[in-house]
Amino acid sequence: MTSIEKARREVRPWNLDGISEEQIAQHWALYEGYVKNAAALREKLELLSKVENFGPEFTELKRHWAFEADGVILHELYFEALRSGGASPNEAADVTKLLKKFFGGFAAWKKEFTAIGKMRGTGWAILYFDPRAAVMTNVWIESHEYGHPAGAAPLLVMDVWEHAYMVDWGASGRGEYIDAFFKNVDWATVESRLHAALNSYAPENPNRR
Numbered sequence: 001m002t003s004i005e006k007a008r009r010e011v012r013p014w015n016l017d018g019i020s021e022e023q024i025a026q027h028w029a030l031y032e033g034y035v036k037n038a039a040a041l042r043e044k045l046e047l048l049s050k051v052e053n054f055g056p057e058f059t060e061l062k063r064h065w066a067f068e069a070d071g072v073i074l075h076e077l078y079f080e081a082l083r084s085g086g087a088s089p090n091e092a093a094d095v096t097k098l099l100k101k102f103f104g105g106f107a108a109w110k111k112e113f114t115a116i117g118k119m120r121g122t123g124w125a126i127l128y129f130d131p132r133a134a135v136m137t138n139v140w141i142e143s144h145e146y147g148h149p150a151g152a153a154p155l156l157v158m159d160v161w162e163h164a165y166m167v168d169w170g171a172s173g174r175g176e177y178i179d180a181f182f183k184n185v186d187w188a189t190v191e192s193r194l195h196a197a198l199n200s201y202a203p204e205n206p207n208r209r
């Protein structure tokens with residue numbers, strides 16, 4: 001097993017509240033499909049690039065690669081922050097302070113994040129921190145690859161494609177699934193992502209630690 005494969009295995013969640021083992025197993029199998037497809041597309045694109053064949057096939061595969069590759073990244077961020085026992089972040093956590101600064105508090109932030117998660121369509125609700133502008137914001141991501149704020153760090157990633165909840169809650173169960181999601185957020189992981197982002201950019205960033 002390579003170190004990448006080992007790291008991937010370690011992000012797989014288990015024993016969640018309201019998200020069953022079968023749901024995770026089916027979702028994980030889909031995620032593995034993204035890993036396989038992204039690697040296969042990368043290989044094809046490298047071959048085309050080597051022979052300088054930048055025609056329509058290259059163009060379409062390049063576009064499609066973004067779908068598969070972002071599918072890999074988002075699923076890993078999603079699974080990694082799902083651990084049983086989560087409720088809300090610690091009062092003293094930096095993420096709590098920033099949620100207060102930008103949304104008025106955890107409850108108000110959660111309301112907006114949930115509303116974004118319930119938006120019609122297939123995609124993701126993501127809490128982002130942009131270290132360049134020192135701004136925290138909730139974002140709707142269409143599909144996997146459209147709408148990401150460039151350079152911002154995804155702190156909390158919620159999959160709201162139907163496959164994320166169909167097994168447990170059925171096609172119309174997105175609301176129940178989102179409630180279950182919030183019972184399983186690992187806020188320590190969110191906090192460590194925030195710290196990495198705060199340390200990642202620009203000396204003039206007032207939030208730099």
Ligand SMILES: [Fe+2]
Nearest residue numbers: 159161163164
């Ligand atoms: Fe998914």
